Amino acid sequence: xxxxxxxxxxxxxxxxxxxxxxxxxxxxxxxxxxxxxxxxxxxxxxxxxxxxxxxxxxxxxxxxxxxxxxxxxxxxxxxxxxxxxxxxxxxxxxxxxxxxxxxxxxxxxxxxxxxxxxxxxxxxxxxxxxxxxxxxxxxxxxxxxxxxxxxxxxxxxxxxxxxxxxxxxxxxxxxxxxxxxxxxxxxxxxxxxxxxxxxxxxxxxxxxx
Amino acid sequence: xxxxxxxxxxxxxxxxxxxxxxxxxxxxxxxxxxxxxxxxxxxxxxxxxxxxxxxxxxxxxxxxxxxxxxxxxxxxxxxxxxxxxxxxxxxxxxxxxxxxxxxxxxxxxxxxxxxxxxxxxxxxxxxxxxxxxxxxxxxxxxxxxxxxxxxxxxxxxxxxxxxxxxxxxxxxxxxxxxxxxxxxxxxxxxxxxxxxxxxxxxxxxxxxx
Ligand SMILES: [Ca+2]
Ligand SMILES: [Ca+2]
Numbered sequence: 493x494x495x496x497x498x499x500x501x502x503x504x505x506x507x508x509x510x511x512x513x514x515x516x517x518x519x520x521x522x523x524x525x526x527x528x529x530x531x532x533x534x535x536x537x538x539x540x541x542x543x544x545x546x547x548x549x550x551x552x553x554x555x556x557x558x559x560x561x562x563x564x565x566x567x568x569x570x571x572x573x574x575x576x577x578x579x580x581x582x583x584x585x586x587x588x589x590x591x592x593x594x595x596x597x598x599x600x601x602x603x604x605x606x607x608x609x610x611x612x613x614x615x616x617x618x619x620x621x622x623x624x625x626x627x628x629x630x631x632x633x634x635x636x637x638x639x640x641x642x643x644x645x646x647x648x649x650x651x652x653x654x655x656x657x658x659x660x661x662x663x664x665x666x667x668x669x670x671x672x673x674x675x676x677x678x679x680x681x682x683x684x685x686x687x688x689x690x691x692x693x694x695x696x697x698x699x700x701x
Numbered sequence: 702x703x704x705x706x707x708x709x710x711x712x713x714x715x716x717x718x719x720x721x722x723x724x725x726x727x728x729x730x731x732x733x734x735x736x737x738x739x740x741x742x743x744x745x746x747x748x749x750x751x752x753x754x755x756x757x758x759x760x761x762x763x764x765x766x767x768x769x770x771x772x773x774x775x776x777x778x779x780x781x782x783x784x785x786x787x788x789x790x791x792x793x794x795x796x797x798x799x800x801x802x803x804x805x806x807x808x809x810x811x812x813x814x815x816x817x818x819x820x821x822x823x824x825x826x827x828x829x830x831x832x833x834x835x836x837x838x839x840x841x842x843x844x845x846x847x848x849x850x851x852x853x854x855x856x857x858x859x860x861x862x863x864x865x866x867x868x869x870x871x872x873x874x875x876x877x878x879x880x881x882x883x884x885x886x887x888x889x890x891x892x893x894x895x896x897x898x899x900x901x902x903x904x905x906x907x908x909x910x
Contacts, residue, residue: 585829
C-alpha cells in the first residue's frame with residue numbers, strides 16, 4: 493500500500509521528502525543519478541522508468557498511487573501509459589509543463605494532472621499584487637481563490653475587513669482557530685488567514701498595522 | 702503604476718492573463734516569438750530582457766512591480782540584477798527551478814522567489830494522498846498547510862470532523878461563508894473547504910458521502 497514516485501524531475505525529491513515527513517511508505521524509480529544520490533537509501537531504484545520490469549520492481553502493480561514527473565512532457569505521457577497498462581485502476585498523479593497536455597494525459601489514464609507553468613504564472617501574478625499572498629486554491633470547480641496570511645499589529649474586528657476578503661482562520665499560540673464571528677477581534681501577535689482577491693490585500697495590511 | 706512581466710517562460714502568459722482578469726495594467730517584455738504571438742497586443746514588447754534599453758522601454762523605472770521568469774535560472778538571476786540596478790526599490794517577484802537558487806536570488810534583489818520544482822513536488826505528494834486536495838498555503842512562517850474541498854453528499858456537524866482537519870469555509874449558493882460554529886451542519890449540495898493533513902482527507906470523504 494505504498495506510493496511509487498517515478499521520474500527524473502527534481503520535484504520527485506521534494507514529493508518523497510513530503511511523504512516521508514507525513515509517515516507514508518514510498519518507493520522512488522529514477523534514471524537520474526543526481527536524484528538517486530540525493531535520495532540514497534533502500535527505497536530508491538536506479539533504472540529507466542520507461543522499462544516495464546523496473547516499474548514492476550518498484551511495485552506499480554500493488555501500489556496505492558503513483559506520482560509521475562519526467563523532465564519532459566512526452567516522456568511523462570509515455571510512462572503514464574506504461575503504468576496504466578500494468579495497473580489500470582491505480583491512482584496516477586502527474587505534472588506537466590504545458591497546459592495543453594492535460595487532456596491527453598487524462599486520456600492516457602492520469603487521474604490528476606498539475607500543469608505547473610500555468611499554476612506558477614498565476615502564483616507570480618498574485619505575489620506581484622501583495623506581499624501577504626501565501627497560497628492558492630487552484631482546483632475548486634467554482635473558481636480560483638488566493639490566500640493571504642497577515643501578522644496582526646493592530647487589533648480590528650473581523651466585520652471591518654474589506655468586503656472582497658473572507659477571514660478563514662486565526663493563528664494564536666500556535667493553533668489555528670476557525671471558529672469566530674463578525675464581532676471577533678484579532679489581536680496583536682496573532683496571524684489572520686484570509687481568502688480573497690490579492691488586490692484587496694494591501695488594504696488589509698494597512699488595517700492591521 | 703503598471704506591472705512589468707519579463708521573460709521567456711510560459712508562466713509569463715498565464716501571469717499576464719491573470720492580471721488582465723483582475724483588471725491590472727501590465728507590460729510584457731519577452732524575446733520568445735511564441736510568447737509574443739500568444740500575447741499579441743499593444744502591451745507586449747519583443748526584445749531581449751537582458752538588454753537595459755528594452756527594460757527601460759517596458760517601464761521598469763516607473764512600474765509598481767516586476768515579474769521575472771526566464772527559461773533558465775541563471776538568466777532569471779541576470780535579469781533580476783539588471784532590473785535591480787535600474788530601480789532598486791522595485792518589488793521583484795521571480796520563479797526558479799532550483800530551490801538552492803532562492804538565497805542568491807534574494808541577494809540579487811528579488812523580494813519573492815518561488816521555487817517551482819519544490820512546490821510542485823509537495824503538491825504531487827498531497828494530491829497522491831487525497832482526491833480532495835485542492836491547494837496549499839506554502840509561505841506561512843509557521844508551517845505548510847494543505848487545503849481540501851469536499852462536495853457534501855451527507856450532512857454532518859462540523860464537530861464530527863477528524864481532529865487533524867480544520868473547517869475554513871462553507872460554499873453555499875455560490876457564496877463562501879466563514880462564520881459557523883462546531884454545531885453548524887453542512888448540508889447536501891454545499892461544499893466544505895478545510896485545512897489539514899491530506900492523510901485525513903479520506904476519512905472526511907467517507908463522512909460526507
Ligand atoms: Ca488511472
Ligand atoms: Ca528589490
